[in-house]
Amino acid sequence: MNFKNLFVYWRTVLTVAEITLRHQWNDSFILFAILVQPMIIAVLALFMLRGLGGDYAMFVVVGSGLTGLWSSLLFISGNSINAERWQGTLESLVAIPTPFEVIIFGKNLANVVQSLISMTSSYLLAALLFGYTLKMVEPLLFLGSVLLSVFAFISFGLVIAPLFIMYRGIQQWQNAMEFPVYILAGFLFPIALLPNWTTPISYILPPYWAARALHETSTGAGDVQKVILAWGLMLIFSVIDLFIASKLFKVMLYKARVDATLETE
Amino acid sequence: MKTIANNLRLFWQGTMLSYIALFAWLRPTTYIASKILMPLAQILFFTFLGSYASGGSNVDFYVIGNAIQITAVSGIFGVTMSIGGDRWAGTLPYLFGTPANRLMMFFGRAFMHIIDGALGVVIALMWGALLFGVDFSQTNMSALGLTILVTTISTCGLGLLMGCLSLITANVMFVNNTVYFLLLIFSGANVALDTLPNWMQAFSQILPLTRGIASARILIAGGSFSQVAPMLMSEIGIGLIYGWLGYMLFKWFELQAKRKGTLETV
Numbered sequence: 001m002n003f004k005n006l007f008v009y010w011r012t013v014l015t016v017a018e019i020t021l022r023h024q025w026n027d028s029f030i031l032f033a034i035l036v037q038p039m040i041i042a043v044l045a046l047f048m049l050r051g052l053g054g055d056y057a058m059f060v061v062v063g064s065g066l067t068g069l070w071s072s073l074l075f076i077s078g079n080s081i082n083a084e085r086w087q088g089t090l091e092s093l094v095a096i097p098t099p100f101e102v103i104i105f106g107k108n109l110a111n112v113v114q115s116l117i118s119m120t121s122s123y124l125l126a127a128l129l130f131g132y133t134l135k136m137v138e139p140l141l142f143l144g145s146v147l148l149s150v151f152a153f154i155s156f157g158l159v160i161a162p163l164f165i166m167y168r169g170i171q172q173w174q175n176a177m178e179f180p181v182y183i184l185a186g187f188l189f190p191i192a193l194l195p196n197w198t199t200p201i202s203y204i205l206p207p208y209w210a211a212r213a214l215h216e217t218s219t220g221a222g223d224v225q226k227v228i229l230a231w232g233l234m235l236i237f238s239v240i241d242l243f244i245a246s247k248l249f250k251v252m253l254y255k256a257r258v259d260a261t262l263e264t265e
Numbered sequence: 266m267k268t269i270a271n272n273l274r275l276f277w278q279g280t281m282l283s284y285i286a287l288f289a290w291l292r293p294t295t296y297i298a299s300k301i302l303m304p305l306a307q308i309l310f311f312t313f314l315g316s317y318a319s320g321g322s323n324v325d326f327y328v329i330g331n332a333i334q335i336t337a338v339s340g341i342f343g344v345t346m347s348i349g350g351d352r353w354a355g356t357l358p359y360l361f362g363t364p365a366n367r368l369m370m371f372f373g374r375a376f377m378h379i380i381d382g383a384l385g386v387v388i389a390l391m392w393g394a395l396l397f398g399v400d401f402s403q404t405n406m407s408a409l410g411l412t413i414l415v416t417t418i419s420t421c422g423l424g425l426l427m428g429c430l431s432l433i434t435a436n437v438m439f440v441n442n443t444v445y446f447l448l449l450i451f452s453g454a455n456v457a458l459d460t461l462p463n464w465m466q467a468f469s470q471i472l473p474l475t476r477g478i479a480s481a482r483i484l485i486a487g488g489s490f491s492q493v494a495p496m497l498m499s500e501i502g503i504g505l506i507y508g509w510l511g512y513m514l515f516k517w518f519e520l521q522a523k524r525k526g527t528l529e530t531v
Binding site for chain 1: 319
């Protein structure tokens, strides 16, 4: 991906994001993924973890919000190119002068930002319905973590989307990819509970570093160095993801324009 | 006699064709992802979460609860897609044009999902034994088998009702997903029911799965069939009520569709 394009076409990015938001608010599945499912998981986790004491409610709010972010990334951002194919607009989009990845970046920006609603709704649920007093320990660091998490999730989404359209064999495993990331990224419980061999897998997942940064800044469990480490790794993984995405988009556009097919099957 | 034979043939053909059509469309890899790996991942997630909550002391509670709840993948999603599939594929007008026995046609859509769902629970329990060491040495296996079957039938009853909703609303996947996830709370799969507020406990009693999960836990802990028999009777009764409500809705939908000349009310 050419970073320069994001600045040159910033107006396009924002317009695509706005149209995507307007379009998606009519989709009941998206409402389920970003609102209903995270809230149900939050209710479950609040009941299950209530014996832990301490700041578990804030931990649950952030963790269940992250489940909404991941599910949205997997099912909505992952299918952001496929959705154009289903609607019959993909051919037009790859033919116009605006770089295709700029459009998909705008769509992913909308998806990830709207998914933050899942954290807000979980917060309201815990505060209003369950009556918890929720205190954000490091609000500024938390805000920084949110911004970097959004960037990391968008970048990750830009890798998934072309993979799902070019290799439908991978896309078919989509349903099985939701809970494993909840587990490996430590959204609602520490990965120390998992077998040791899974730890390296967690470490290469951007959602894991997002979860660490958000949990540590919201509950105050970690020190600044740990937060900065998580931020740094999110940035590194984002750059790697964007590099991989740029290669994948090239292959995909080649298939679209030269081979006249977006399917390898 | 001939009528009975015809109806049984209709039941069997309907059940086989709708199931084959569903998974021909879904593809085998989607089946493995949705019916084997997704349930395993769900069991792992809630068991680790439960283990974290209880300090690792009550793992069986979560493994068994989620393994039995897995039947809802077939019972809710599978049955709904089999019923709704006729509308999406455009075959519903032909079905309503035939003189075929509606009861056979309707309940036939759930039959394969009962077998599939029960098999899914068996696989899930095997994962539980393999990965979390759930002990079945004290278990009355035939009673557990019956419990799995009854719970699956009961859940498919709810699925039949949900399936009929797919004939009158475009948002059925929203409804299905919501029901599936609500069952994770209200069925007692992950939270002991007696720790829930009273209104939640009362609501859980009118749902399928609740008594099935409780029965499975008792049986795996070494309980006898006589201890769980009354709960299983209630479980199957609840499932039949949901299934019957679904059938009534199906009949009403057919009546409305024919009267108003439309097969879509949305």
